[in-house]
Amino acid sequence: MVVPIVELTGIRVEFPDVVAxxxxxxxxxxxxxxxxxxENGAGKSTLIGVLTGTCTxxxxxxxxxxEERRFSGVADARAAGIATVFQETQLGPTLSVAENVMLGRERRxxxxxxxxxxxxxxxxxxxxxxxxxMDPxxxxTMLSPAQKQLVALARSVVDDPRILxxxxxxxxxxxxxxxxxxxxIRGLRDRGVAILFVSHFLEQAFAISDRMTVLRGGRRIAETPTRELERADLISQMLGKDLEALRALGSERKAHHYAADGVPALRATAVGRRGELDPIDIDVHRGEIVGLxxxxxxxxxxxxxxxxxSIRADSGEIVVDGDHVQLxxxxxxxxxxxxxxxxNRRADGIIGDLTARENIVLSLQALRGWTRPLSPAETAALAETYVETLHLDPADLARPAKLLSGGTQQKLLxxxxxxxxxxxxxLDEPTRxxxxxxxxxIQRRVSQLAGDGVGVVFISAELEEVVRLSDRxxxxxxxxxxxxLSNGPGVTVDSIVEMIAAELDPSDR
Structure with a gap:
């Protein structure tokens, strides 16, 4: 019988005014x-904190x-064989790969x-x-985000952890x-490492995991072998609500027909920029979602x-509602x-020290002109209009945006x-x-916007999301x-992957 390497029993963690x-x-x-x-607030970070010594x-x-343990800090957990790689890689940007991997463990x-x-x-x-x-x-500064993540992972395995x-x-x-x-990750698992994987990407969790535990509101809802769990059931467990209405979103979009015979809201012809993008043609009509x-x-x-x-084209032309424009x-x-x-909502979007309310009105203020500032009453009234449509918490509107969850920050943008x-x-990665x-x-609101006549360009690394929402x-x-591709029953993630793979095949060149 296989014995758990980690077993938490009856764990209760309290913070002021909340049981986490x-x-x-x-x-x-x-x-x-x-x-x-x-979901955010379900207790995942707190459970990680219990394992890594940051929550008691x-x-x-x-x-x-x-062995029963009571960790007094991160070093104590690390000594017990527990290593952690966080979402934001804590790496020295001016150091080399070797210096980051061996930081604090350098040979003397x-x-x-x-x-x-x-x-x-x-x-x-x-x-x-x-x-x-990879050269140590x-x-x-020469590495991609993926390579940096792998460097962080390499640093975590230097001490041969039993738990990652x-x-x-x-x-x-x-x-x-x-x-x-x-x-x-699979290689580490095959070597016997026990891996706790936390992700908002459902498909990745299904692809990599052997079992899943669902938390909601600080309580464990279920623990299930992954092969026995349906995706819809997982989402129902996470949300605590029925998913029939949500399942219908994709079929509604695929059944939706936009007015493609009119003048496009935006038409780009041979638009490109040397060294960054080859000349491309793209149309976006009112009421349609175009996925990239x-x-x-x-x-x-x-x-x-x-x-x-945001960057200036050096070729082609752009027409908006029938008029040639220079963007x-x-x-x-x-x-x-x-x-x-x-x-990148942190680098290019949210201004963390401003309130949520102030972040919402930034583009409108820029359009109106900084010499004609919106009054506090106008700002408050505008922000309030999105409380219901985007399910924002009214109490969040007065808080600094940097203190809000990633999901709330994305809704502010x-x-x-x-x-x-x-x-x-x-929308560039609006749900990442x-x-x-x-x-x-956000997906529901995007679909509603298209229904109201807005032309949407939707970008996501999750192909399932692109297929579910897009008209083209x-x-x-x-x-x-x-x-x-015009979206329809025959368009799937596989058909998109096959199109990309065909282009990647040297025999097709």
Whole structure:
């Protein structure tokens, strides 16, 4: 009989005015990937904190490798064989790969750090993950987000942990990068490492995990072998509500017919920028959702940036509602009723020190002009209009945006774009890294906007999401458009993948 390497029993964690975990049991076995699922606020981060020594339960027991433990901090948990890789990789951006992997564990010689042996140890840690081709001397500035995530993972395995906690490890990765990380995770699992996998990406959780535990409202709802769990049942467990209405969203979009015979809300002809995007044609009609599908580096974000004025095209022409326009800046796009929600909500979207209310009105204020500031009453009234339509908590409107959940921040960006009453709305990864309830809220609202006559350009690394929402799908690869599909019963994730794969096959070139 296999014995759990981690067993939590009756765990209760309290914070002021809230019970974060209430009588929670959890088991983790050697050589398995166990997905921990739940909305924001379900208790996932608190459970991770109990395992990693940052949260102390007021009741219950923590048993690791047969020994009851009470961790006093992260170092104590690490000494027990528990390593963690967090969503935001905590790496030194000015250091090399080896320096990051071996940080705090450098080999010492007579005259300080022995860099030859330190780099050799780093190379060994990388090799254990199948990353023999990564040079330990490489500066972190030269690495992609996926490579940085793998460096963080390599650092976590230097001490040969028995238990590995992965907290949203794929949130900033595209599908090709995710595949590499999944291969590494499976390799660690096959070597007997017990892996706790936390992710908002349901398909990834189903693909990688052996079992799933669902938390909701601080309580354990279910623990189920993954092969026995239906996706709809998982979402029902996470949300605590029936999913029939939500299942209908995709079929409603596929049955939806937009007025393609009129003048496009936006028409781009041979629009491109040397070194960033080959010339591309794309139309967006009122009332339709055009999905952009492709791997990382395919040109999705670059196309969105050209259409929104974030970067300037050096070829082609853009016509908005029948008029030729020059989109040289985001402000010029706003004046033509084109609004965009950027991919990186922290770097390019949310201003953390401003309140949620102030963030919502930024684009409208820019369109109106900074010499004519919106009054506090106007700002409050505008923000209130999105409380119901986007399911925002009224109490959040006065809070600094940096203190809000990722899902709420993403809703603020959508509200900001909607405040200018756009004819064309460009959404770049609007649901990435947010909980399932917020994701469904945004998907529903996007579908409603199309129904109200807004033309939507929708970008997501999750092809299932693109297929579910889009009326047409533009497929990109290597910064070029390789195809376009009218959505319908015959259009699936597989058909899009096959289109990209055919372009990747050298025999087809």
């Amino acid at each position: 975990l209430d009588d929670v049991d959890f088991r983790l076995f050697p050589g398995e990937v166990h997905a921990l699922m739940g 339960p007021v009741a219950g027991s923590v048993v690791v490798a047969g 010689g007579r005259f300080g750090i022995d860099w030859r042996r330190t780099r050799a140890d780093a190379a060994d840690a990388l090799a254990r993950l199948g990353l023999d081709d 001397k490489t500066p972190m 906690v992965l907290d949203e490890p794929t949130s900033s990765l595209d599908q090709a990068d995710v595949d590499v990380l999944m291969r590494v 599908a492709g791997l990382r580096g395919s040109g999705r974000t670059e196309l969105a940036s050209l259409l929104s004025g 040289r800046t985001p402000s010029s796009a706003l004046r033509n009723r084109i609004a965009m929600s950027a991919e 959508l509200a900001r774009a909607l405040a200018v009453r756009p004819h064309v709305l460009i 890294g947010i909980d399932i309830a917020a994701k469904l809220d 799908i533009v497929v990109l690869k290597d910064r070029d458009k390789i195809g376009e």
